[in-house]
Amino acid sequence: MVQADTEIRLGVTERCPYICAENSANQGVLIDIIKRIFEKSNIKVSISYFPMMRTISLIKSKEIDGVIGILQRNAPELIFPNESIGQIRYLFYTTPKDDWLYTGLNSLNSRTIAVESGKSYGVFDSYIQRYSHDEALILPLHGKNISQRMIKLLQAERINLFLEDKNIIDFHYKKMKIENFNEAGSIPPDNLFIGFSPKHSKAQVFADTITKGITELRHTGEFSQILANYGMSDWVDWQPSHRNPFADNYKQRLEKAFPKTQTAKIHTATLIFEASTAKQTSGYWKYAAKFKESVERLSGGKLTVQLKFGITTEQDIVMNIADGKTHMGMIATNNLTPFAPSLGFLALPYLFPNEAGIKKLFHDPLMKEIAQRSALESNVRPLSFFIGGYRLLANNKRQVTKTTDLKDLRIRVPRNQLMLETFRSWGIEALPLPWTAIYPSLESGLIQGQENPITIIFDGVNMKKEAWEVLKYITNIHYFMFTAPHMISESFYQQLSAENQLWITQAAKEAEAYSWDSVKKQDAKITQFAKDKGMIFIDPLNEVDDWQAKAHAIWPNFYFRVGGKVLVDRVLEVIKDK
Numbered sequence: 357m358v359q360a361d362t363e364i365r366l367g368v369t370e371r372c373p374y375i376c377a378e379n380s381a382n383q384g385v386l387i388d389i390i391k392r393i394f395e396k397s398n399i400k401v402s403i404s405y406f407p408m409m410r411t412i413s414l415i416k417s418k419e420i421d422g423v424i425g426i427l428q429r430n431a432p433e434l435i436f437p438n439e440s441i442g443q444i445r446y447l448f449y450t451t452p453k454d455d456w457l458y459t460g461l462n463s464l465n466s467r468t469i470a471v472e473s474g475k476s477y478g479v480f481d482s483y484i485q486r487y488s489h490d491e492a493l494i495l496p497l498h499g500k501n502i503s504q505r506m507i508k509l510l511q512a513e514r515i516n517l518f519l520e521d522k523n524i525i526d527f528h529y530k531k532m533k534i535e536n537f538n539e540a541g542s543i544p545p546d547n548l549f550i551g552f553s554p555k556h557s558k559a560q561v562f563a564d565t566i567t568k569g570i571t572e573l574r575h576t577g578e579f580s581q582i583l584a585n586y587g588m589s590d591w592v593d594w595q596p597s598h599r600n601p602f603a604d605n606y607k608q609r610l611e612k613a614f615p616k617t618q619t620a621k622i623h624t625a626t627l628i629f630e631a632s633t634a635k636q637t638s639g640y641w642k643y644a645a646k647f648k649e650s651v652e653r654l655s656g657g658k659l660t661v662q663l664k665f666g667i668t669t670e671q672d673i674v675m676n677i678a679d680g681k682t683h684m685g686m687i688a689t690n691n692l693t694p695f696a697p698s699l700g701f702l703a704l705p706y707l708f709p710n711e712a713g714i715k716k717l718f719h720d721p722l723m724k725e726i727a728q729r730s731a732l733e734s735n736v737r738p739l740s741f742f743i744g745g746y747r748l749l750a751n752n753k754r755q756v757t758k759t760t761d762l763k764d765l766r767i768r769v770p771r772n773q774l775m776l777e778t779f780r781s782w783g784i785e786a787l788p789l790p791w792t793a794i795y796p797s798l799e800s801g802l803i804q805g806q807e808n809p810i811t812i813i814f815d816g817v818n819m820k821k822e823a824w825e826v827l828k829y830i831t832n833i834h835y836f837m838f839t840a841p842h843m844i845s846e847s848f849y850q851q852l853s854a855e856n857q858l859w860i861t862q863a864a865k866e867a868e869a870y871s872w873d874s875v876k877k878q879d880a881k882i883t884q885f886a887k888d889k890g891m892i893f894i895d896p897l898n899e900v901d902d903w904q905a906k907a908h909a910i911w912p913n914f915y916f917r918v919g920g921k922v923l924v925d926r927v928l929e930v931i932k933d934k
Contacts, residue, residue: 363400364562365420366390366550367411373527373586374425374442374548378405385586386425386442390550392582393569399562415553422552422562427476429771429788433802434551435559437566438785442548443591445522446477447598449537451510456517458541459601460733461678461695462614470495470509470518472502477519479694479771480543482671503528510537519543522597526587539598543694544773544917545591595913601697602920607725610732621853624658627651627860630673630685634666639811639878640686640840641665643742643871647842650863659856677845678735684844686742690772692841693918696734698726700918701927705778705835705907709900713931714743714837715872720930726923731846739864742871744809744838745879749831751805752798756831757897759783759906768794768806774914775807778835781906795819798826809838810882811875824889831894833903842867 368375368387376384383391387403394401404420412431414420428436448458448469457463464483471477471484473496487493495515497505506518507528517540529536550566552559573579574590583589629647631640641663648661668676670687674695677685693700701707708714717723718741731737749756751765759782769775769786779786787803795816797803805827806813813830814823842864849857887893896903915921 362398362558363402364394364422365402365404366422366424367404367406367414367420368424369408369411370405371425371524373523373588382585385583385588386548386550388582388585389441389570389573389579390424390566392573392578393566396569396572397565399565415551418553418555420553421556422550422559424550425548426551427546428549428551428785431551432787432789432793432797433554435554435563436549436551436785437563437570439567439570440547440549440591440785441566441570443545443594444548445542445545445591445594446480446519447522447525447542448540449506449510449518449520449525450516450540451513452535452538454516454538454540456538456540457599457601458543459610460697461675462610462733462735464493465614467517468492468495468515470497470506470515472496472520473498476546478544478546479671480519482669483675483695486672486675504532507532507534507537523586523588530587541598541601542596542917547591547776596916600916600920602916602923606920607729607732610729614732616850619851622848622851623853623856625683625852625856626660626662627683628662628664630667630676630682631665632668632670632673632687635815638815639742639744639871639875642874643686643842643867646870647863647867650866651859654859654863655856659859674734674736674843677843680845680847682845683848684739684842686840686842688770689741689839689841690770690774692734692736692843696730696736697917698729698733698919698923699738699841700914701924702839703772703774703836704911704914704918704924705774706904707927708837708931709834709904711743711837714839717927717930718868722926722930726919729919731849735846736843737846737849738841739844739861740842740868742840742842742868743875744811744840745875746832746834747807747809747836747838748813749805749807749833750813750827750829752826752828753804755829755892755894757894759902765805766803768797768803773917774910775836777910777913778907781910782903795821795826807836809879810886811878812838814882814886822889824886824891827891829892829894830886831896833896833899835903835907
């Protein structure tokens with residue numbers, strides 16, 4: 357319980373309508389929400405304004421108790437409630453007469469995008485950082501009143517596109533009394549939280565108060581009233597307000613926008629193959645080594661392969677291939693889909709409850725059509741897929757058989773919107789951390805679990821302890837099949853002779869079959885090793901009506917981001933007998 361005279365000191369950074377100026381009549385929607393909840397529990401709230409980095413520093417020195425309006429990944433050591441207090445929705449904006457729509461990397465050709473310098477735009481950061489020195493592509497804005505300046509630049513047609521949070525732009529529409537721009541597509545959003553200092557004795561009590569308070573405000577309707585004061589609505593009910601990019605003759609529109617060019621055919625070449633992992637024991641490396649052997653054998657040495665592993669990030673590999681700076685590579689599917697959205701369906705939870713379904717799809721003619729769509733969207737064509745097995749749920753606290761067993765567990769997931777929303781459907785807020793932070797976070801107690809294929813669970817980095825020393829229980833859920841496309845530059849692929857295209861395609865299929873078999877054998881070997889070390893494997897109870905049903909319920913909210921409902925239905929038709 358919290359005493360009636362309790363006071364909490366919270367830091368904020370101005371960003372209206374979330375956090376408005378210190379002397380403004382309305383303090384901002386996030387402050388209003390937090391104050392309303394704490395007032396109901398007789399907790400006095402003291403608000404101080406600082407830059408975000410300064411706020412985090414003050415929390416560490418115990419000068420303030422928490423921060424309002426932070427992304428979990430920016431300070432994962434804080435104590436967070438199980439409910440977010442806001443959501444940033446990143447949209448592309450064009451002038452009313454411009455009918456452009458974001459459909460992947462290729463759609464950004466010949467577009468000048470204004471962004472705020474130093475601000476994180478989530479998955480789009482890698483693109484911005486890559487081209488931040490080319491003002492023909494990226495115009496970074498510094499200083500104050502960034503959103504207003506973006507609006508004025510677009511009105512003056514000095515730019516033809518800007519990227520900003522929808523709630524901020526809607527707020528400025530009313531403030532500046534201007535005509536609305538076209539909403540021309542979106543990228544995955546980020547949820548905002550209030551975070552409390554882990555050094556405060558009541559941090560978890562405060563977090564639980566917010567969790568309970570958000571639920572109660574939604575139930576009474578007060579939540580909607582507070583949001584409406586700022587022209588906002590509840591993010592859990594949000595539907596995209598921009599046009600459906602996959603409607604009508606989607607593939608034909610892509611072909612019209614990005615026609616093929618005729619070039620001289622390449623008959624001999626050294627293919628540069630990139631991946632982010634440097635380990636020669638990894639599944640990616642084994643796949644690539646097999647592909648190298650196959651394509652050099654099939655082509656009689658006309659095609660050779662140079663493996664460049666562990667040099668750059670997965671997002672940069674996508675753009676290296678799209679730019680033609682490298683020929684091919686392999687990354688996790690979820691890191692490609694923001695730039696090639698027609699592959700996004702592969703991340704839908706429980707799309708493939710058994711392995712036979714995904715194998716059938718990957719050998720169906722429909723995948724050739726999807727590969728062509730990906731090539732048109734991003735200049736990146738998937739040749740085949742590495743399958744790394746199901747992402748299992750591992751934790752060190754208890755046996756988890758039902759979704760309700762997840763309560764109070766902090767589970768790490770990648771920065772993947774579908775994975776985060778899946779765990780929300782199961783009743784908890786997962787923590788998006790980078791791969792390198794998993795084992796240090798398990799060892800420190802920051803998290804109690806992760807979800808990954810068994811081969812990756814036992815391939816930890818920065819480990820002071822072995823996997824079985826920080827994890828004990830593994831639940832064999834089948835919610836997400838780990839896949840990684842073997843990609844090739846579409847521009848380069850079209851320059852290859854028909855014979856070379858055939859050799860590359862055949863070699864990719866040989867490597868795919870080899871890697872699938874290798875992963876299955878490795879899975880079985882590691883699983884037995886884990887059991888010998890005392891790890892406990894559990895099958896979920898009622899997986900179809902509990903785990904799967906709750907996860908399936910989020911599908912309709914994501915059709916606009918994963919290739920469209922029509923494409924998902926066609927995929928389901930292919931795999932329905934499996």
